[in-house]
Structures are given as structure tokens and as C-alpha cells.
Amino acid sequence: MEKGKQEAESQSRRNFIKAGAIATAAFMIVPRHVLGGKGFLAPSDRLLVAGVGVGGKGQSDIAAFAASGKADIAFLCDVDDRRAAKSVKDFPKAKYYRDWREMYEKEHKNFDAVSVSTPDHNHAIQTLAAMQLGKHVYVQKPLTHDIYEARALTEAAKKYKVVTQMGNQGASNDGPRQMKEWYDAGLIGDVHTVYAWTDRPVWPQGIAWSTNKAEVPKELDWDLWLGTAPYKDYVNKLVPFNWRGWWDYGTGALGDMGCHLLEAPFSVLNLKYATEVQASVGSVYVDEFQRGYFPESCPPSSHVTLKFPKTNKTKGDVTVHWMDGGIQPERPEELQANETFGDGGNGTLFIGTKGKMMASTYSANPRLLPLSKNANIKVAQKFARVPNQANGHYAQWVEAAIAGYGKNELSSPFEIAGPLTEALLMANLAIRGADIQKKNADGKTIYPGRYTKLLWDNNQMKVTNFDDVNQFVKREYRKGWTLGA
Structure with a gap:
């Protein structure tokens, strides 16, 4: 009996080590919520980000997230291939989409957070859809186009318990x-x-x-x-x-x-x-x-x-x-x-x-x-x-998203930005x-x-x-x- 028990425990340890090795090797493509559920801190302690609008300001935003050293740009989405070209070049491993709805539907299990940097009139729909999927969101200013939308996103941040930040970096x-x-x-x-x-x-x-x-x-x-x-x-x-x-x-x-x-x-x-x-x-x-x-x-x-x-x-x-x-x-x-x-x-x-x-x-x-x-x-x-003031605005959000809702202070969460x-x-x-x-x-x-x-x-x-x-x-x-x- 004792020998059998030892063999079983040994096999269990081998399986655990094997599973851990697989998880470690795959952390770049497995989002934190999949590894451990809501609020889980992945062993890699990294955030997988999907960018919606990745040209111009959107390009500099996702570059800043990556520069934090704690985020990986997993997906790119833009309606204009010309504007997206630099991001596509800078993040060759990120899968590219044109329609954010398709990206959300197909890939929502494969990222933790969304960066929205599109014209004002589409901010709210792209942001709320991400929040309803349980994704943390970073949204360029102004938060929304309409008052009703701003109120809706402010309330949604509390309802869905996601980490939020508006891109008015001077707040940091x-x-x-x-x-x-x-x-x-x-x-x-x-x-x-x-x-x-x-x-x-x-x-x-x-x-x-x-x-x-x-x-x-x-x-x-x-x-x-x-x-x-x-x-x-x-x-x-x-x-x-x-x-x-x-x-x-x-x-x-x-x-x-x-x-x-x-x-x-x-x-x-x-x-x-x-x-x-x-x-x-x-x-x-x-x-x-x-x-x-x-x-x-x-x-x-x-x-x-x-x-x-x-x-x-x-x-x-x-x-x-x-x-x-x-x-x-x-x-x-x-x-x-x-x-x-x-x-x-x-x-x-x-x-x-x-x-x-x-x-x-x-x-x-x-x-x-x-x-x-x-x-x-x-x-x-x-x-x-x-730290790093306006440039640290991005890392602040990344670290808060890794920590989980309500854990870290942010400069411009939706409760302020709304x-x-x-x-x-x-x-x-x-x-x-x-x-x-x-x-x-x-x-x-x-x-x-x-x-x-x-x-x-x-x-x-x-x-x-x-x-x-x-x-x-x-x-x-x-x-x-x-x-x-």
C-alpha cells in the first residue's frame, strides 16, 4: 500500500511539473483569467492586451503598455490598414483584425484587457462590450461622445468590477x-x-x-x-x-x-x-x-x-x-x-x-x-x-489590471473620468x-x-x-x- 501511495504521489508530482512547464511555456498566449479565474495573478504577472484603434495615438498607447515590461500586445484591430501598419510591424506576433466585434467574439478568451483609441463616436460601444466580457479597459479621452454614454460606462465599471483608465495622461x-x-x-x-x-x-x-x-x-x-x-x-x-x-x-x-x-x-x-x-x-x-x-x-x-x-x-x-x-x-x-x-x-x-x-x-x-x-x-x-508622471499613466493601469479590481489607485478611473x-x-x-x-x-x-x-x-x-x-x-x-x- 505504501509503495503504491508513493508511486501515485510521484506520478502526481510529475504531472504537476509537466503541467507547470506547459503553462510557463505558453504564458504569452494564455490570459490570466483562464489560468486561474477571476482575480487570479498569473505566475508570469503579465497582462495580455487587445488594441482597438492602433494607429496614431492608439499606436503610441499600446507601445507604452508594452514598454511597461508587464504587458504583451496580443491582438490588433483597426479599420484602416494604413494607420495600423506601424503597430503590425512593431508587434508581429499579434493577430490582426479589422472588425472589433469579430475580435471580441473569437478571441475574448485570449486577452485580459482592451485599449480603445478610435474616433469619439465609437468609444462607448467598443468599451462597454469589452467590460461586459470582464475585460479591463483603457480609453482615450474624451471617454465618450454623449453624456448618456459617459454615465453608462461609469456605472458599468462598478457593475463589472474591471480596472479602468481614461487616456488623459496629465492626470498622472x-x-x-x-x-x-x-x-x-x-x-x-x-x-x-x-x-x-x-x-x-x-x-x-x-x-x-x-x-x-x-x-x-x-x-x-x-x-x-x-x-x-x-x-x-x-x-x-x-x-x-x-x-x-x-x-x-x-x-x-x-x-x-x-x-x-x-x-x-x-x-x-x-x-x-x-x-x-x-x-x-x-x-x-x-x-x-x-x-x-x-x-x-x-x-x-x-x-x-x-x-x-x-x-x-x-x-x-x-x-x-x-x-x-x-x-x-x-x-x-x-x-x-x-x-x-x-x-x-x-x-x-x-x-x-x-x-x-x-x-x-x-x-x-x-x-x-x-x-x-x-x-x-x-x-x-x-x-x-x-512614477514617470504622464509616461507612467500607462504602466499604472497595467499594474492595476494585474493586481485586480479595487487593489491599486489610478489617476483617471471612470469614477473620476466619467x-x-x-x-x-x-x-x-x-x-x-x-x-x-x-x-x-x-x-x-x-x-x-x-x-x-x-x-x-x-x-x-x-x-x-x-x-x-x-x-x-x-x-x-x-x-x-x-x-x-
């Missing part, structure tokens, strides 16, 4: 943490007003849709690129960048730069959801006598004012001003004539009861005003810094509302949204005093496309 910079420390120390008193501004757009806005139909490049699947958006014929120069200026696909300068410039006010002041918003927009002229009307295109410039209710970091409401198209706030009197405001084209300014502070894009280079104050600041560090994105999209409601045309009793064209302060019911997710803009809170997807299973 030292800047926001430095400003929180200064603010908590009372250096500028109670903040009541914030300004954020950008020189974007650097793409066309305030223009008519091209009437020149072009041939779709053979490398591009135009129907898949359109995704949720209404069908239109392909036109030159829309892809890969100029889509940002069209409401069907992009979210304008606010969507492009707002997450980078308003992240610090949100984190420093603990802002959540705005209660009211109003906007003024710049106009263009089709000729010297006629003002243009192009409601499909974002305006060339705008000034939006949002009001946020009192938080645990403020004594009262906070007014946030957003300016784009080169519009800037008045220079603070504490700033000398030749000293740079923000970083020139972009910046954020906090105005408190005792002083002011400003920062550049990505919350970089925070400074008290006047600048002479910065020579003698003595405030203890109380917030941990992210409300931030909603605020930007609420600002866009006011901008779009300014372009709504109506006829008055005399048959004259009027723009009622240009002279209206929009009042927001956060629980109902609707504007209560100008119903025309609520159509943009949750847009109607093209037939065949839905949000979630």
Missing part, C-alpha cells in the same frame, strides 16, 4: 498633486473661479460638409469607421484627424483638450456634476455679406461658463470658464507683461480668495502668482507621485444649443439657445428649460449598432 503628472497640496495648505484661499483655455482647434471647424464625394481607399473599411454615426459618403481629409470638428464623430476642442486642462480643477476642488451652463460661439462668413450656418460642424471658437455646486473642498459654488479657438481670459494683474500665461496657447487658472495659481497643458508646471512666490514655497508632500467627461459634454450641449435655428411668429430666423442659461437635472440627465438640446444627451445610433449586449 505631479502638477495636480502639487496644486492639491498648495490648495489644501490654504495658499490661495477658497477657489471660486477657474479659467481653462486652448488654441485648439487646429483642424477645420465652422465649415460646410464637402460636396466632393471621393473614392474610399482600399485600405479603409468606411462602413466600420462610421460605426454608430449616420451614413455619409466618404470625403477626403476627414480621416485620420479632421473628424474632430464634426458633431457626428467628434466633440470639438472641448473633447480634445478639455480633459487635459480641466482635470486639475476637478481633482483639486473635487468637482463632480455641473448644475448650469451657458455658451457663446464664434461665427464664420460664407462671404462678406452672409454669416455661415453649419450646425453639423463645431464652431471655430467658444466661451462656455459652467457652475458647479459647493464641494468638500470649497465654501461655495465654483464657476468654470472654458475658452477655445484662441480666446483667452484677461491676464492676471499679478503676471508681468512678458511672463507667459499658462504655456501660451493653453492653460488653467485658479482664482482664490487669497491668491491665484496656474498651470500649463496636462497640469504641468504649476505656479503661484505672482511668480516670485514660487521661490520660497514650503508645503509638505502629502500625495504620492506616479463626471469630468460629462461636464465637457454638458458644455457641448450649450455650444450645440447656440446653433439651433427656429422661426419666430414673424417668420424671422432666431437662435434661442444663444441667449439661454441651460439648467441641468443630473438625476434625470436632461436640461429642464430648453428641451431642444436634450436630443444631444443621448444620440440615436445608426441601425445595427447598440450600446451593450
